[in-house]
Amino acid sequence: MEPGAADFKLFEVLEPARQTIPFVYNSPHSGRHYPQEFLESSRLDGVSIRRSEDHFVDELFADAPLRGAPLLVAHFPRAYVDVNREPYELDPRMFTGPLPSYANSNSVRVAGGLGTIPRIVAENMEIYQRRLTVEEGLSRIEQIYKPYHACLRRLVARTHAEFGTAILIDCHSMPGNIRVAGSGLRPDFIIGDRYGTSASAELTQAALEILADFGFTAVRNKPYAGGFITEHYGRPARALHALQIEINRAIYVDEETLERRRDFALLAEILSSFIQRMALYAADLGGDGALAAE
Template sequence: MDCSAGDFEHFEVREPATQTIPFVFNSPHSGRVYPPAFLAESNLDSLAIRRSADHYVDELFAEATELGAPLLMAHFPRAYLDVNREPYELDPRMFDGPLPPFVNIGSMRVAGGLGTIPRIVAENMEIYRRRLPVAEGLSRIDAIYKPYHACLRKLIARTHARFGLAVLIDCHSMPGNIRVSGPESRPDFIIGDRYGTSASAELSRAAMQILDGLGFAAVRNKPYAGGFITEHYGRPVRGLHALQIEINRSLYVDEVTLEKRPEFTAIAEALAVFMRQMAEFVADFSGQSGALAAE
């Protein structure tokens, strides 16, 4: 599938020789190509600006193609553009001039500095030295955001047409200091299904049970229930399921140096098992009841 975009390769799809399972994997926040002009505009050094990235998540899920599913990966960094937002969630305080009237300036994500063009990384670390031209923000959306989502839609639609259902796994990582209430106070994984609206309950339960069987502490929806991508593409009644998976970064990366830990390979191998068992579950469940397919 031709999903190239813009002047440089902003993202890519890694395809299996033949797609054999009804899954699409997406890694929208693991990009590591920082445009020089962007770095020149930033207050942050080359390490600090990476703090909000989903480090190496594309590599952790690389086995997806061997299992028979496409993997869409961003090369642009989340600090530059966040495709897990509405197309126009923009903070007017960031821009030199008025924004178009269709822009969503009032979302909680914008208020927190994490809109489509983020204002901060990590814990309130301001990215920019000065305000951006409005045209700069809009051009990133036109050149990268829109082609990225067009590509993702094509992958999902193709999968749905071929198999009668499609399962999107939106792949992310979370800081190691995340805590939740209950027995799994420091989760290794969080599965998000927008509180049951973006994927079938059976699929979410299967994901949780598989992770538990692999020895991980997993929780569901809190504090991460899924972002724009999960919400936008998950339509279970039509056989379109979307799950967000968040991996605790401290499992596989040193959160100070952002270098891979020795455990990286083991985590990647565990995720390969997770993906394979999820595919087996969908095949078995759909074969028995057809409940995951569109009605």
């Protein structure tokens, strides 16, 4: 592991006193502990390098354990390693030596600079002053990416074994200027289910309706349908459901200063109620077989 990356807990599971609902909440992009050596290798200042964070999303969903569900929280930053990618989506232009043959260097995400080891943060700002060694990149994958996913798999498997179904809610935020193509609509929330492949239609609809009941504009899949985590863990035919939830950052954070807005606590309260209502809805759906394996 690179020096400095072990100076803080890389991730942690916030457990309920007893898990009472078949949900796992995950906040993979809200990490804000930056290794000093990483900062020194970057051409960006301390604010700019944070532009890709899902700012404070872990705090917004902090009541998940109180509602009976575990919450997995990343403390490492997305700019350092992105666990919402395949394990080896790597850009050869970032490294001094040849990548291993199993690396996927041709994905759309790599082309956009947002691979497993990102080249840029938001607004196409280049992160690094120099190329990395291949060993640096692979070390982050071995020491952070793989343990993170091993932990997430255990949580999902445990939940599935106990309840007969597991529902993963992958929690993210999006820039305030995001619009739905063709409409100009600026959504408050986007629920992603990989176009119906990662979760039951009933569960997706429940999330949209609950958010609408709270007075938010919520849309499905556009422009964010879900990333690697949603796609990889969602297997509705096996009673494994995964939804991605994107929150418009402008609702709760000043995107220039990255400070919490005055009504941050109110949004957290609403999302606590969202967790509770999703659990009740899932219990009703489970009762008539809608969440059972086909």
